[in-house]
Amino acid sequence: MSETYDFLFKFLVIGSAGTGKSCLLHQFIENKFKQDSNHTIGVEFGSKVVNVGGKTVKLQIWDTAGQERFRSVTRSYYRGAAGALLVYDITSRETYNALTNWLTDARTLASPNIVIILCGNKKDLDADREVTFLEASRFAQENELMFLETSALTGENVEEAFLKCARTILNKIESGELDPERMGSGIQYGDASLRQLRQPRGMQTQNKQQCNC
Numbered sequence: 001m002s003e004t005y006d007f008l009f010k011f012l013v014i015g016s017a018g019t020g021k022s023c024l025l026h027q028f029i030e031n032k033f034k035q036d037s038n039h040t041i042g043v044e045f046g047s048k049v050v051n052v053g054g055k056t057v058k059l060q061i062w063d064t065a066g067q068e069r070f071r072s073v074t075r076s077y078y079r080g081a082a083g084a085l086l087v088y089d090i091t092s093r094e095t096y097n098a099l100t101n102w103l104t105d106a107r108t109l110a111s112p113n114i115v116i117i118l119c120g121n122k123k124d125l126d127a128d129r130e131v132t133f134l135e136a137s138r139f140a141q142e143n144e145l146m147f148l149e150t151s152a153l154t155g156e157n158v159e160e161a162f163l164k165c166a167r168t169i170l171n172k173i174e175s176g177e178l179d180p181e182r183m184g185s186g187i188q189y190g191d192a193s194l195r196q197l198r199q200p201r202g203m204q205t206q207n208k209q210q211c212n213c
């Protein structure tokens with residue numbers, strides 16, 4: 001059974017180990033906190049169909065391992081991603097200091113046009129905070145990133161982070177800034193869009209891939 005959606009966006013979740021990337025993905029997909037989350041080995045995959053601005057969008061999300069020893073494996077998944085959640089832990093300055101490296105990787109290996117939302121996770125641990133909201137929002141502004149503080153534990157701003165990123169990509173498609181037909185855009189037309197187009201688009205059909213995950 002094929003699902004009906006207008007677009008498919010490839011997303012990455014990147015950032016240092018232990019920042020809560022897998023918990024964020026789990027909270028987004030399952031609507032609950034992932035207890036006893038272990039370090040991700042390589043990459044994990046999740047997908048969810050969401051409604052954004054009247055369009056149905058399938059998010060195909062690659063949750064990457066933050067540990068250095070998996071870096072060469074995870075980097076191979078960056079190519080052609082349309083969006084990314086770049087995650088740090090508000091209680092760990094070390095994970096915040098690493099953001100520049102993650103950002104460089106995302107923009108060079110995925111695409112210079114990749115839409116990135118910075119997520120300061122573990123918002124619920126405000127008493128242990130090492131990075132202020134203001135400092136991170138300045139960093140986001142300087143680096144042209146969207147920004148939210150999230151909690152995979154309480155669920156606060158988790159869905160918002162994924163949806164904000166998807167909405168921005170959709171706006172860029174509608175304004176012509178992003179071309180879904182460009183190779184490596186990380187965007188594909190879904191069945192619903194293809195039906196609406198009402199003209200032969202051989203290339204798109206060929207490019208349309210089924211994910212068996």
Ligand SMILES: Nc1nc2c(ncn2[C@@H]2O[C@H](COP(=O)(O)OP(=O)(O)OP(=O)(O)O)[C@@H](O)[C@H]2O)c(=O)[nH]1
Pocket residue numbers: 015016017018019020021022023024034035036037038039040041064065066067121122123124125150151152153154
């Ligand atoms: N208090 C709190 N703890 C969290 C939150 N998100 C994750 N954690 C905890 O942080 C630890 C790491 O979470 P993971 O989601 O496995 O971290 P990760 O970024 O996927 O780590 P790698 O896979 O190694 O890159 C776990 O012990 C989680 O329980 C959060 O929002 N609040």
Ligand SMILES: [Mg+2]
Pocket residue numbers: 021022023038039040063064065066
């Ligand atoms: Mg993980």
